[in-house]
Amino acid sequence: MRLPFLCVLLLLVGTCARAQQAPPNVLFLLTDDQGIGDLSSSGNDSIRTPNLDRLLRRGVHFERFYVSPVCAPTRASFLSGRYHPRTGAISVTRRRETMDDGVVTLAEHLQEAGYRTGLFGKWHNGATFPYHPAGQGFDEFLGFTLGHFNDYFSGELRNERDEAVPFRGDLTQVLTDSAAHFMLADTSPFFCMLAYQAPHTPVQVADGYWLKVAERGLTDYNTGIYAMVESIDARIGELLEILEAAGRLSNTLVVFASDNGPNGDRYRMGLRGIKGQLDEGGVRVPFTMLLPGNHPANGTTISTPTAHIDLLPTVLELIDLPVPAGLDGVSLLPLLNGGTLEHRFLYGFQQGMTFTGYPGSMRGERLLYIARDSQTHELYDLVADPGQKSNIYYWSGHVGPAMAQRYRTFIAGLQVPEVAPPIDLEAGPGTIRLLAHEGEPSGRTRFSDPNGWANDFFVDVGVDGAYWPVRSREGGRYRVKVRYHLDAGQPLDVHVGAGEETLAFRLPVARTEVVPVADRVPRKEVYPRDWAVREVGVLRVAPGASRITFATPTQTGPETGLWIKAVELTRLDATAE
Template sequence: MLKIKSYSLTKPAIYLYSLLAITMLNFCTENQSHNERVDDVQKPNIVLILTDDQGWGDLSSHGNKIIHTPNLDTLHTESVSFLNFYVSPVCAPTRASLLTGRYALRTGTSWVTHRKEVMRSEELTLAELLKSHGYKTGIFGKWHNGEQYPNDPLGQGFDEFFGFSAGHWNNYFNTTLRHNQEEVATSGYIADVLTDKALQFIEENQNTPFLCYLPYNTPHSPFQVPDSLYDKYKALGLNNKDACVYAMCENIDLNVGRVLDKLEALHLEENTIVLFLTDNGPNGHRYNGGMKGIKASVDEGGVRVPLFIRWPGKIPANTRIPTISAHIDLLPTIAEWCEIKLPQDLQLDGRSLVPLINGDADGWPDRRIYSYKPNKDLTRAGAVRDNNYRLVVDQNDNLYLFNMTEDPGQKNNVAEKEPEVAESLKRAFDNWFTDVTAQGVEPPPIPVGFDAAPEIELPAPEASIHGKLNFKGGMGWANDWITGWSSPLDTVSWELEVEEDGLYELAAQLNISDEMVGANIEARTNQKVIRHTVIQAFFSPNLSSHDRVDRGEVYEKNWKSVVIGNMDLEKGKQTLKINVNASQWNGKMELKGLRLKKVSKAG
């Protein structure tokens, strides 16, 4: 605090000294504020970019002679890159491990649909960790670790969410996305729109340390991309799918360039750690550096992906690290750079890569990295990788051992020639699997009734279906719906965990033909039943799409929201069931899901 001695002064002198004192006070206050801002800025910002189904070979810096990715090539040159970096073989498990530093099975995430993609809300995420230390946190893209609060991004540490929570999206042009709790219509190509929001977040928080998580949903299917890029690759003689995938990857490259340009324009590049990686191997057979396997495989090509890390002036550029590493390592690495002490009781599977990056790897211990082959049934199948070998274990307990140093393409199974190595790695895999599944991986019930999320969706793929019902797309991937109603015995059920007693409005997302007008839709839980009689048909065709290749997932269509009624739900576990009574069954009914909206609390 500025102190002024007392003297006998004339009024002009008093005025001058007062003016001087005010000026000095303002200077000190402004200088203090500036120093506080400098202290904040000294905490590194984090920009974490993840792409969806882009393989290790989908970069020109990795030897692909067809694709054009100049911005990612530049990032590669300016970064430390890990030559043997591993993730999970499919989307949701990679995301859970990336955000927690733990193997996905340990977090409850075992697959990609039917709520097996949900990460436990109790998990400490990177966003929660950074937010607790003064960071602003935003996610712009695909979440895929839980649809409902508190398993959604807002419940897992993100201040802002713009994107979608499902495993994939149905339309990439002029689509509807979610901004926090609201649905918003967008204009343009989805990756461009997501980047726009990420850039806005960076600009709004440039004076505050931030985590900007940018999980693009491309080049995942459906295969849609603007004409100019698609035409460029078709002109090279590629088939429709590969032309679209490479065009989608080039669009990602353009958007990564926009992010890097924004950091430079705001003078943030030297204080921002940029990480780029992909979530699994390529979604098809194309150039992948001669590796065996693609997405969903636990062979090298299904789980080895690029990792580039850039922090100008703080870590070396144009450096290549061959030591094996994995997605589980990023949380402890970022925590060390941000000087954040992790909770002592936090059981991490990853370790900080900072010693490797700093060239101080003396004493770095040998390790094994494990992969689980996700499927709808929890089978003990997967792989283990050490510095020299990859052991693949199939669901019948067959062993396939490969010497990755001598045989990087996995052409020769040496399990019989080196049985001791194979058995040692198999024992390690079995012990790991038992450990990471110790808490169980059964899908949790859907959380209902939180004040932070008074309205939630119960999507069809999160339901159990009974009778002759089926999913339109077969497997019940994201955005699928239920069809095949032919009897009152056909039932759909969702398992709920109600946070508190309350009155809830139930609305069904329906398509229903003329023949089914007059049918009664019944919703019940325990002994409570509400009914709605269908008085008007509504049946939408599939909407037109910009697909370059016929899709394996369902197409997008319009749905009519039909309020079934209000129902009291009691705190605790509940089973909510839907069935239909009709006088005739020669029509069609399709159910996309339910929406539950809290009307009032009990009492």
């Protein structure tokens, strides 16, 4: 049956009206260790970033936007609307990067509102369930949960079930392509977080990008960093073109930011400080929002200080969802609509294995207060002295001491949840990976690097061994697999324990090698290694168990060369009896 022309016209009008009323998509582009000076639009004549420059011009450019000094705390604040100590993510490794599972993330808010949610790239807020991306609101995930990935050109990413997904190619391209596929999979509204690893070290980049930057006379390190930024710039340009060609860009909120200051001493607009520091250069980053449609704020610049804690309330209000009470951040809609915000201070805290509030900072419209410790005070006028050359704390009259007191009052009222939570053995599907840097060395056992960064491993493992804090309510039987290196003259007796239960076994000699990598400069991180893998038996874990231990039954010396990368537990049943 053919419908009359008028009916067809009315149906088409109704379809268009519904399309116009569809909630906007959200694309959050986040780079890693890209400082405020790592853009040609920042006055840096050693880098070429035409696509990012154009995005900053087209959108609303926030020229004084602040984050935390390092990766994981910033990510937790972006997703929660809270200062990072309130989320539990106070550092970058040893489970101190883990965001409390009671935090309701931006992804969870949008997921509940009917959005498809996907994260592609770096998570860094918890490696195991319930802290994994799939436990914090993301329907789809392809990336890595650690502080950095060890090789840009090959390896194993993880998915939403924490299963291994091998890849070969260029990681930056793989993540971009995966995000594009997710966003265009259907026409329903999406929240896509594309969290690049670049330009975080190791310094690896394809020849085409390297050779172009190498002509500019920079150090090899900065050549690699700028080449990595330019590779991101090209991929973001391609991604926005794909969305525009598909008709999705006009109804998409595009947010671009970096997670902290530059990972090295390079151009940063004369600002003091780099990654890991509370000074302007360490925490002031590029940030822009390209608003859907022809919003009048697009193409403007806002100089009001704003921060990562403001993203969640701003996105929720933009798409007409309720903003929860009790956040540290505020919606930036008044600024986007040509108004102002009430005066406030923005607080910052240095990363650490425990939270004390020091070093810390407090920024207003003009003044920056920094407490290097509880007795060392600095105050800067960022309008007259943006490079922080003159500490005016001691000749500012009552202003400096008043700001110091306000800072002390604020940190005294911070409620910090459990830090470095135990690994829940029953919270997620599949195999639980007890990674070395998620555990704790004992006695002579140590990390290969003193800090135990991501991808590190235990060395000199002996009778003192190492352990992983765990939580088990039900108990159960687990098949155990070990990833290790053993440079010894003969096999070595080892045991894995859980409370009173012990699984004893013998590891054969396995001398492993470093995997060849395409690093442009020597790296600071550990190199990837072709670890030996051995299934060693079944371990009973009693309900209430609090540790998984790994040790030798008698003391051994470093000459045995036992290194442990991970212990993997695959659940067989739910009873330990």
